[in-house]
Amino acid sequence: MSLDTPAPSTPAITEARRQAEICNACRYCEGFCAVFPAMFDKRLFANGDITQLANLCHNCRGCYYSCQYTSPHEFELNLPKALAEVQVESWDRFAWPRGISAAVQSNGLAIAAVLVLGIAALFFAQSTLSPDGGEGFYAVLAHSVMTAIFMPAFLFPLAVLAIGLRRYWHETDGRPVKFRHLREAAMNAAKMRNLSGGQEQGCNYEKGDRYSQARRYAHQATMWGFLLCFAATVSGTVMHYGFALHAPYSLISLPKILGVPGGVLLTLGTVKLAWLKTRADSNLGAGTTRGGEMAFVFLLGLTGASGLALYASTGTTLVPSLMGLHLGAVLALFLLTPYSKMAHGFYRLAALVRDAQRRSAKTD
Numbered sequence: 001m002s003l004d005t006p007a008p009s010t011p012a013i014t015e016a017r018r019q020a021e022i023c024n025a026c027r028y029c030e031g032f033c034a035v036f037p038a039m040f041d042k043r044l045f046a047n048g049d050i051t052q053l054a055n056l057c058h059n060c061r062g063c064y065y066s067c068q069y070t071s072p073h074e075f076e077l078n079l080p081k082a083l084a085e086v087q088v089e090s091w092d093r094f095a096w097p098r099g100i101s102a103a104v105q106s107n108g109l110a111i112a113a114v115l116v117l118g119i120a121a122l123f124f125a126q127s128t129l130s131p132d133g134g135e136g137f138y139a140v141l142a143h144s145v146m147t148a149i150f151m152p153a154f155l156f157p158l159a160v161l162a163i164g165l166r167r168y169w170h171e172t173d174g175r176p177v178k179f180r181h182l183r184e185a186a187m188n189a190a191k192m193r194n195l196s197g198g199q200e201q202g203c204n205y206e207k208g209d210r211y212s213q214a215r216r217y218a219h220q221a222t223m224w225g226f227l228l229c230f231a232a233t234v235s236g237t238v239m240h241y242g243f244a245l246h247a248p249y250s251l252i253s254l255p256k257i258l259g260v261p262g263g264v265l266l267t268l269g270t271v272k273l274a275w276l277k278t279r280a281d282s283n284l285g286a287g288t289t290r291g292g293e294m295a296f297v298f299l300l301g302l303t304g305a306s307g308l309a310l311y312a313s314t315g316t317t318l319v320p321s322l323m324g325l326h327l328g329a330v331l332a333l334f335l336l337t338p339y340s341k342m343a344h345g346f347y348r349l350a351a352l353v354r355d356a357q358r359r360s361a362k363t364d
């Protein structure tokens with residue numbers, strides 16, 4: 001099996017190329033985000049160039065509300081939508097096996113089904129593989145059983161993502177990565193600079209032609225919340241295997257110092273993101289992904305909220321039920337990572353690294 005995927009000419013890429021060529025002549029939006037400087041560096045757009053522009057775009061909609069060529073103008077510019085459609089299509093092309101991402105992105109029920117199956121699997125494991133001894137959470141589900149379930153559920157999505165990123169890099173003509181490219185990309189992602197509107201005025205996601213910082217802050221809360229929760233899990237694993245310190249942990253311990261604020265940020269960030277999605281114009285995003293995106297945001301929020309509830313219930317009879325709910329949500333989240341909106345974080349980072357290479361090639 002070849003890992004390399006040639007960028008195909010699809011209707012979405014053809015339409016985005018048409019719009020990019022108009023923007024290239026106009027150039028009004030140059031300072032809005034990273035998409036336009038990258039676009040204005042080119043005269044002709046290969047399919048891979050369009051894939052790269054699409055994955056740089058945050059769908060902030062600033063360019064749409066500033067554009068003099070939107071409908072009813074005959075050019076019918078709608079760059080946020082055109083790039084969002086290329087983006088979603090590219091994630092399906094990169095993920096292995098092909099077709100799952102398209103189904104998950106366009107169908108909230110697919111995510112709900114995986115969530116229900118994940119929760120059912122955890123309740124089944126708890127009821128049939130209940131340990132003879134163990135303390136705290138491990139009295140409900142043995143550590144060895146948890147490891148047997150979560151290790152493959154963690155490693156398989158990582159392998160699929162590695163294949164996808166390899167394909168992305170090939171399609172966008174990526175070069176050898178240097179530390180400074182990674183540093184620039186990480187700084188841009190950490191600050192979500194491309195959601196600033198170019199002058200720190202914010203974006204136009206939910207307020208039409210007025211600016212707002214709400215999506216940037218909600219997105220940051222969600223991203224940092226997730227990363228803190230992940231760091232909490234890693235620290236718990238190190239404490240378990242490296243220092244024989246087993247869960248449950250006290251509030252003054254690394255897993256809790258990282259995990260509790262992480263869970264709060266993740267829960268609040270996703271609630272706000274879901275609310276913003278209900279306010280945004282669905283005609284400025286990819287046509288078919290609204291249900292899948294909402295279901296994914298719900299899954300992320302459920303992961304954060306159920307983790308907090310599980311911690312709060314320590315020592316009570318609610319632990320088995322909340323553990324099944326929380327671990328089932330985590331299992332679904334892991335398994336869906338390469339196929340759901342979660343994949344955008346990895347491809348966005350790859351696009352930012354590729355963009356850092358483009359900028360450094362101009363100055364080297």
Ligand code: SF4
Pocket residue numbers: 022023024026027028029030063064066067068069077079
């Ligand atoms: S989105 Fe409209 S205003 Fe902005 S560069 Fe393109 S054509 Fe010009």
Ligand code: SF4
Pocket residue numbers: 032033034035036056057058059060061062063064079080083194
């Ligand atoms: S929607 Fe926002 S991020 Fe995307 S191209 Fe337009 S201004 Fe840039």
